[in-house]
Each structure stands twice: as structure tokens, then as C-alpha cells.
Amino acid sequence: MEMKLNDMRDSKRTWEPGLTRVPYWIYRDAGVYRNEQQRIFQGPTWNYLCLEAEIAEPGDYRTTFAGDTPVIVVRDEEGELQAFENRCAHRGALIALKDSGKAEDFTCVYHAWRYDLQGNLKGVAFEQGVNGKGGMPPDFCKEQHGPRKLRTATVGGLVFGSFDEDVPSIEEYLGDTIVEKIERVLSKPVEVLGRFKQTIPNNWKLYMENVKDSYHASLLHVFFTTFNLNRLSQKGGVIISETGAHHVSWSKVDHKPQSNSAYSAEKLRSDKEGYTLADPSMLDGVDEFGDGVTLQILSVFPGFVLAQIQNTLAIRQILPAGIDKTVLNWTYLGFTDDTPELRRMRLKQLNLTGSAGFISMEDGAVGGFVQRGIAGTDEELAILEMGGASIETQDNRTTEASVRGFWNAYRGYMEI
Numbered sequence: 329m330e331m332k333l334n335d336m337r338d339s340k341r342t343w344e345p346g347l348t349r350v351p352y353w354i355y356r357d358a359g360v361y362r363n364e365q366q367r368i369f370q371g372p373t374w375n376y377l378c379l380e381a382e383i384a385e386p387g388d389y390r391t392t393f394a395g396d397t398p399v400i401v402v403r404d405e406e407g408e409l410q411a412f413e414n415r416c417a418h419r420g421a422l423i424a425l426k427d428s429g430k431a432e433d434f435t436c437v438y439h440a441w442r443y444d445l446q447g448n449l450k451g452v453a454f455e456q457g458v459n460g461k462g463g464m465p466p467d468f469c470k471e472q473h474g475p476r477k478l479r480t481a482t483v484g485g486l487v488f489g490s491f492d493e494d495v496p497s498i499e500e501y502l503g504d505t506i507v508e509k510i511e512r513v514l515s516k517p518v519e520v521l522g523r524f525k526q527t528i529p530n531n532w533k534l535y536m537e538n539v540k541d542s543y544h545a546s547l548l549h550v551f552f553t554t555f556n557l558n559r560l561s562q563k564g565g566v567i568i569s570e571t572g573a574h575h576v577s578w579s580k581v582d583h584k585p586q587s588n589s590a591y592s593a594e595k596l597r598s599d600k601e602g603y604t605l606a607d608p609s610m611l612d613g614v615d616e617f618g619d620g621v622t623l624q625i626l627s628v629f630p631g632f633v634l635a636q637i638q639n640t641l642a643i644r645q646i647l648p649a650g651i652d653k654t655v656l657n658w659t660y661l662g663f664t665d666d667t668p669e670l671r672r673m674r675l676k677q678l679n680l681t682g683s684a685g686f687i688s689m690e691d692g693a694v695g696g697f698v699q700r701g702i703a704g705t706d707e708e709l710a711i712l713e714m715g716g717a718s719i720e721t722q723d724n725r726t727t728e729a730s731v732r733g734f735w736n737a738y739r740g741y742m743e744i
């Protein structure tokens with residue numbers, strides 16, 4: 329009965345061509361969610377899996393996800409990166425249970441089927457039966473069974489995986505500029521400073537849009553403007569890849585006092601004068617990349633973010649976990665050659681970001697406000713007209729161009 333209702337509703341769901349309107353059902357529909365898993369996360373895209381540094385030695389592995397599909401990524405005996413579904417070919421149990429570890433092979437706990445580091449099924453317990461009885465039929469062929477494998481590729485020490493045989497190379501997928509901006513930050517060996525998981529109550533696309541939305545930063549995050557860290561009047565812009573799939577939003581802090589007129593004129597929440605930090609050392613930073621860029625938020629479609637905010641370096645892996653549930657896996661990075669002073673600065677600045685970060689806690693909430701706000705509507709549309717209708721790179725951030733870029737790529741993959 330429920331299927332029938334869904335089907336009826338689906339048939340009324342249409343979306344005019346264009347990128348300046350987004351129908352709210354796109355965040356609420358079970359059929360859309362299933363299609364996204366097929367066409368995007370298991371389609372010709374690259375999913376971020378882990379850092380090379382996290383699986384440096386043969387046998388090192390991590391368990392991760394491509395969309396909502398569980399995946400094992402492992403360095404094999406030859407030092408090659410391998411990735412395959414974390415799903416036993418027998419009855420579907422997780423093959424590896426821990427977040428990470430070191431293994432010579434993987435044995436499923438349920439009935440002890442065993443896989444090598446390439447994901448090939450190598451052992452079936454009691455295959456020949458016991459005392460001549462039972463066992464698998466003689467024509468059972470282990471080579472014909474096993475978890476699906478992913479292609480892997482790396483850029484700047486980031487490991488990506490794809491289920492699609494025909495996916496373009498990672499360099500082609502990202503384009504020169506995005507590769508260059510990844511390598512601008514990840515140019516030397518990294519060290520994981522910490523990680524955590526944040527679950528947010530909204531569709532994954534709302535979070536991805538938020539990441540790409542350079543318009544909201546200085547409005548929603550009052551810490552930024554209150555302490556003069558990021559205003560749209562600062563030098564900055566958005567760089568958008570050809571199809572709109574990936575983006576970079578960047579800015580340079582200008583330590584000169586700035587005019588607040590654009591903010592006061594509009595009576596914004598961020599118009600607060602006279603506030604200072606009791607301990608300004610939290611914002612102490614250095615221009616470690618030598619170009620004065622203090623903020624570079626970079627996204628890779630469908631669910632990867634590399635953020636440099638002053639000296640904090642963080643990766644966010646955005647994983648759909650249901651129509652209105654998204655898991656963010658945060659990984660904080662430093663470099664192995666950090667001086668103790670620089671490491672202290674990074675750790676202190678980490679207060680700015682993360683689930684309770686002074687400049688990012690609101691992002692964990694606002695997607696939920698939208699998800700709750702759009703309950704019960706199938707026909708209404710969001711407006712994305714800031715900065716026009718294009719998805720072009722521009723030298724200002726008062727624009728929703730990179731969000732429109734997301735939808736351009738999304739509609740392409742979804743053929744919607």
C-alpha cells in the first residue's frame with residue numbers, strides 16, 4: 329500500500345530545467361535516495377575513502393563508506409591500495425568490524441569465510457563438510473563469489489574509490505584547478521591529529537549545499553563577523569569546476585578595520601560592535617602556505633570537503649545514512665614536520681571548527697532547520713538566485729553560483 333502511495337506521489341514530481349529553483353521533494357523522497365546511491369555514489373564518481381597516511385604499511389586497513397555502502401580500504405602486500413565492499417559474500421555480514429587495523433587477511437566472524445587483501449574469497453569453512461557429510465556442493469566456485477571491488481586513485485595523499493569501471497581518471501574528474509588547490513594544502517606528509525563522527529538530522533544534499541554556500545558564512549556564523557574574521561567585503565571568491573561538481577571558496581583576512589556599512593545597513597545579526605575575545609591567542613596563526621589565503625573550503629562531488637581555516641586543516645567525509653540523516657566524518661590534520669609552536673596553534677584554532685566549533689556549529693543545525701521547515705511540502709521550491717543564474721567562477725562570495733554548480737552536476741548524474 330505504501331509503495332503505491334509513493335509511486336503516485338512520484339509521478340507528480342517534476343523539476344523544470346534550470347538551476348535557480350530546487351524542489352523540496354528532492355530532500356524527502358525515498359526513491360530519489362535509492363537512485364542517488366546507484367547513479368551517484370555507485371556511479372561514475374569518486375568517493376573519498378581515507379588518507380594514504382592512515383594505511384601506510386602493507387596490511388593496514390580502514391573501514392569506510394561509499395555513500396551508504398560499507399567499504400574496506402587496505403594496502404596489500406605489494407603496497408597497492410585495494411578497496412572492496414565490506415560485505416561478506418556468504419550472508420552479507422560486515423567482513424571487518426573495526427574502524428581500522430592491520431590484517432593479513434579478513435575472516436568473517438559469522439561462518440569464517442576468509443578473504444585476502446585484494447578482496448578475493450579464499451576460504452569457506454567446512455567447504456568439504458565434516459566427516460564426509462554436509463559441505464558445499466562440488467560445483468561451488470570461490471572465484472565466482474566475493475565482495476564488489478572499487479577502483480582506487482589518489483591525489484595529494486587522499487584515497488578515492490569508485491565502483492564504476494568507466495569513471496574518468498581522478499585528475500580528469502577534478503580538473504587542474506581543483507587538483508592544484510588540493511595540493512596547495514596537502515603538499516607534504518600529514519599526520520592525523522584527531523577525528524570524530526557527527527550525525528546531523530538532514531538530507532546529505534543540504535549539508536553539501538551548505539559547504540558550497542559562500543553567501544551564508546558571514547551571516548549564519550556570527551563569530552566570524554563579530555570578531556572581524558570573515559566578511560564578504562574581504563578579498564575572496566569562488567572557483568567552480570567546469571560542470572559545477574567541485575568548488576573552492578577562498579578569502580584573505582584583511583586585518584585593517586573594515587567598514588561595517590553593508591552589515592549595519594541590513595540590520596543583520598552579525599552587526600555587533602565592540603566585542604573582543606578575552607583570549608585572542610585562540611586566533612593566533614601563521615601564513616603557512618605563503619599566499620595570504622586564510623580560508624579555503626574545497627569540495628569534491630559527491631561528498632568530500634577539505635577545509636583550511638587559518639591553520640586548521642580538516643577533512644569532512646559526508647555520508648548519507650537515510651533520507652534525513654547524514655554522517656560527517658571529521659579528520660583533523662597537521663604536518664609531520666610541524667614545529668611544536670605550529671602544532672599548538674593548530675590545536676588551539678581547532679576550537680573554531682567541528683561540531684561545536686565557534687564558526688561551524690551552526691552548520692550542524694541549519695540543515696535540520698531546513699529539513700523540518702520543508703516537512704509536508706512537495707511542490708514548493710527553494711530559490712537560488714544570488715549572483716544570477718550561472719555556475720561560473722567569480723571573484724566575490726555574494727553568490728550561490730557554487731550551489732547551482734552542485735545541482736548542475738547532480739541533475740546530470742541523476743538524469744533528472
Ligand code: FES
Binds near residue numbers: 418419441
Ligand atoms: S556471513 Fe560471512 S561467513 Fe557467513
Ligand SMILES: [Fe+2]
Binds near residue numbers: 538545549687691
Ligand atoms: Fe557554514
